[in-house]
Amino acid sequence: MTLNQEQLFEIKAFIEKKGFTYIDVQMEILDHIASLVEEKLNANPNLSFADATAETYESFCITGLHNISNEIISSISKRYSRYFWKSFASLFGFRYILISCFFVLAAYKMLAFIGKDDFYKFNIICMLVAIVGGLFAGFLIKDYKKYLSFKSGISFLSFLMTGLFFTNLLINKVPASITVFSLNAWQVAAAGSVVLFVVYFISAFKTAKTGMNESKSLIEKYKILYA
Structure with a gap:
């Protein structure tokens, strides 16, 4: 299953709330989260988008997204x-x-x-x-x-x-x-x-x-x- 534009906007809004400011870093994180959400939806067609995103967000520890961001920033630099x-x-x-x-x-x-x-x-x-x-x-x-x-x-x-x-x-x-x-x-x-x-x-x-x-x-x- 491929996420639609509205669903991508929801994930983007979540990422922005976490304080990630660079657009290319946001997009790398969005791509990572969207892939995980799509995997969950494909594995369980009865799972709603809201539940799939909630499970994905919960799978990250407190510093999970920031660790991903640091890896992206380090890779680009x-x-x-x-x-x-x-x-x-x-x-x-x-x-x-x-x-x-x-x-x-x-x-x-x-x-x-x-x-x-x-x-x-x-x-x-x-x-x-x-x-x-x-x-x-x-x-x-x-x-x-x-x-x-x-x-x-x-x-x-x-x-x-x-x-x-x-x-x-x-x-x-x-x-x-x-x-x-x-x-x-x-x-x-x-x-x-x-x-x-x-x-x-x-x-x-x-x-x-x-x-x-x-x-x-x-x-x-x-x-x-x-x-």
């Missing part, structure tokens, strides 16, 4: 973490290592041209742009904040400020006069941090995009329940 680090590592793989080295060299030459003070100012501007961009994006994507898949996917972008801060720290701490193998130590450190920042940004953006696409799919899949 781990999935996006694996995706991010796989993407990050791939950009240093055989296919991209020469490109990465080229960009380190290009950044090194650029830093020699613009100088330490101007590069510091450039980083400050980037930090301000990142803050303003983050605030603006928050208004555009507010509907997606209801999905844990989106939050997990975009979470890595929140660490971009840390990357910019680390770059500024290198600028301030490494003296411009020190050389290593005839290379300016400050330029090498700053160039390396710039390339790492760019690679991190690309990986974080790809992860955020994946989270957004998955959230879009969930919106389409469950638009009837959340219309």
Whole structure:
């Protein structure tokens, strides 16, 4: 037996009362409960929907649903973490290592041209742009904040400020006069941090995009329940 829309709404209301806020987490729990209810109804055709749901709810201990929720949250978070680090590592793989080295060299030459003070100012501007961009994006994507898949996917972008801060720290701490193998130590450190920042940004953006696409799919899949 397949549950109808009204019955699914009843289960959804029960889940919401339990305090689960993320829509994709709610849907995973709903799918789990609905499957158990359908099994009971198929096993005993004389059992009413109300009795089947009551028995299903009683089968969970006090922390039963929260344990299921924690497993779902952990699974989603781990999935996006694996995706991010796989993407990050791939950009240093055989296919991209020469490109990465080229960009380190290009950044090194650029830093020699613009100088330490101007590069510091450039980083400050980037930090301000990142803050303003983050605030603006928050208004555009507010509907997606209801999905844990989106939050997990975009979470890595929140660490971009840390990357910019680390770059500024290198600028301030490494003296411009020190050389290593005839290379300016400050330029090498700053160039390396710039390339790492760019690679991190690309990986974080790809992860955020994946989270957004998955959230879009969930919106389409469950638009009837959340219309």
